[in-house]
Amino acid sequence: MQIGFFDSGVGGITVLHDALKILPNEDYVYYADTLNVPYGPKPKDQVKKYIFAAVDFIVKQQVKAVVIACNTATSVAIEDLRVKYDIPIIGMEPAVKPAVEKNKNVNKRVLVTATALTLKEKKLKNLITKLDNRHIVDLLPLPGLVQFAEKIEFRDEVVLPYLEEQLSQFDLRQYETIVLGCTHFSFYKDMFRKLLPVHTAIIDGNMGTIKNLKRYLEKMQTINEGKGNVIFYNSGVRIDDKEKLANYSKLFKRLDSISV
Secondary structure, eight states: EEEHHHHHHTTTTHHHHHHHHHHHTTOOOEETTTTTTTOSOOHHHHHHHHHHHHHHHTTTTTTEEEOOHHHHHHHHHHHHHHHOOOEEOOOOOOOOHHHHTTTTTTSSSEEEHHHHHHHHHHHHHHHHHOOOOOOOOEEEEHHHHHHHHTTTOHHHHHHHHHHHHTTSSSSSGGGGEEOOGGGGGGHHHHHHHHHOOOOEEEEEEEHHHHHHHHHHHHTTTOOOOOOOEEEHHHHTTEEOHHHHHHHHHHHHHHHHHHHO
């Protein structure tokens, strides 16, 4: 059986990229909700409808687990999804815990970047309240990065000015760690690196999510059942068009080129 991956758009490719490294002997279904991306600026109830429609479709593809490779979708709907479906539903969570723990013994701050909807949801607020007893966590929405990724826009001269402007409101010397709390943002790790002090770590929750998926598969004794094949769907339409498949290939190549 296959493993389903869901994202509002192409951001989940950054998580699937890690899955193909850690779990190469699995087959995958990747669903990008390209008709409705971005989710960040939209009302919560509308986003939940999109998510459930997508996961309903994915489950019908005979999958053994679903990875919600989208921080926004996880924050909005993960608990309700787990109630509805009897297969493992693995969500994303901004890597606040490792970021705060990393800063335990240093007098520095943590910057959590994500979509506006993720940042205002109770799930993240409760997580920060639980972990951040020193009040060192700051928040920054970066909706422009979602738009850039969906356009497969990775040119320095286009993206760096946006990032530089958004980060300019912070004294970056005060930050030990920056959390990329949206899967789209991981396409731009190298650009963050160009703008951040050498000491500042850049982390996301992608690898932790895949390790969690692996534990589920091992527990269910359903691991290593495929050959690394991936079927792509854009809002329920299977992608066989060479040009569109080439775009996904560009995204994987982009991730292969990043060394941060």
